[in-house]
Amino acid sequence: KNLFQLAIDGPAASGKSSTARIAAQRLKFEYIDSGAMYRVVTLAALRQNLSPLSLDDASKITYLAATSHIFLHTIFNPPPISHTSSSKPSLPQTLVYLNGEDVTHEIRSQEITKNISGIASNPDVRQVLVEKQRALANGIYDYEGENSSFKLDTLRKSPKGIVMDGRDVGTVVLPNADLKIFVTASARVRAIRRYKELQQQQSTTKKPLIDFNKVLEDLEKRDKSDYERKISPLKKADDAVLLDTSDMSVMEQADNIIELVLKRA
Numbered sequence: 445k446n447l448f449q450l451a452i453d454g455p456a457a458s459g460k461s462s463t464a465r466i467a468a469q470r471l472k473f474e475y476i477d478s479g480a481m482y483r484v485v486t487l488a489a490l491r492q493n494l495s496p497l498s499l500d501d502a503s504k505i506t507y508l509a510a511t512s513h514i515f516l517h518t519i520f521n522p523p524p525i526s527h528t529s530s531s532k533p534s535l536p537q538t539l540v541y542l543n544g545e546d547v548t549h550e551i552r553s554q555e556i557t558k559n560i561s562g563i564a565s566n567p568d569v570r571q572v573l574v575e576k577q578r579a580l581a582n583g584i585y586d587y588e589g590e591n592s593s594f595k596l597d598t599l600r601k602s603p604k605g606i607v608m609d610g611r612d613v614g615t616v617v618l619p620n621a622d623l624k625i626f627v628t629a630s631a632r633v634r635a636i637r638r639y640k641e642l643q644q645q646q647s648t649t650k651k652p653l654i655d656f657n658k659v660l661e662d663l664e665k666r667d668k669s670d671y672e673r674k675i676s677p678l679k680k681a682d683d684a685v686l687l688d689t690s691d692m693s694v695m696e697q698a699d700n701i702i703e704l705v706l707k708r709a
């Protein structure tokens with residue numbers, strides 16, 4: 445299979461995931477959320493009382509990553525997203541399963557986000573996940589083989605390509621991707637986006653209000669660990685197109701990316 449490979453990297457809350465989802469929907473590509481995989485392994489480790497930061501636990505966590513069944517399934521909405529529609533479009537959503545259990549919401553918690561850098565800087569865990577990511581990018585969705593408890597026919601039928609977003613997709617996972625995009629936005633703009641997201645979540649869960657400065661601080665902390673880690677740091681690939689989204693809406697970002705894909709395809 446020769447699928448068009450679109451790699452989108454960038455820091456937290458840069459808009460890459462929303463953009464990647466919309467682009468996938470409009471281009472009829474499969475969407476692969478590589479960050480969700482690091483989140484699942486973090487969750488699996490915490491549940492076993494393994495510490496992501498402890499060197500003693502590193503090999504146990506790698507074993508856990510290699511033996512856990514991680515399944516991602518993106519639901520694309522039937523009505524096509526168009527920017528002429530007045531109501532706010534809902535984004536394609538990725539359901540995430542750990543050994544058959546739906547952990548879609550649990551992996552987005554602060555607890556997971558706080559602990560993820562220890563997992564993301566473990567080279568053996570990265571190797572395990574990168575292999576799974578490459579298999580997915582090549583259209584091998586049933587790499588778990590017979591053990592898969594999920595129906596493959598729920599995945600996109602013969603996608604035209606794949607979009608994968610993350611931190612090292614263009615540099616490490618898919619160095620030969622057909623198109624690489626590096627999405628940035630100022631830390632302040634990204635913190636405002638994350639803050640609005642959290643506010644929305646809080647209005648449904650009725651949790652206490654968060655502080656904007658804390659959101660900014662957490663984001664800068666995660667930037668630092670993503671940019672500065674020794675193995676596979678967040679970095680623009682030499683041949684990636686830089687997209688600064690500080691002044692762009694998600695729809696404008698998606699339009700930009702789709703135009704670039706159509707030029708290359």
Ligand code: C5P
Nearest residue numbers: 456478479480482560564610611612670
């Ligand atoms: O994209 P998301 O914010 O869900 O990613 C969570 C974390 O997983 C990132 O902060 C990063 O540390 C790690 N990650 C990574 N490599 C990727 C994707 C995510 O190290 N390709």
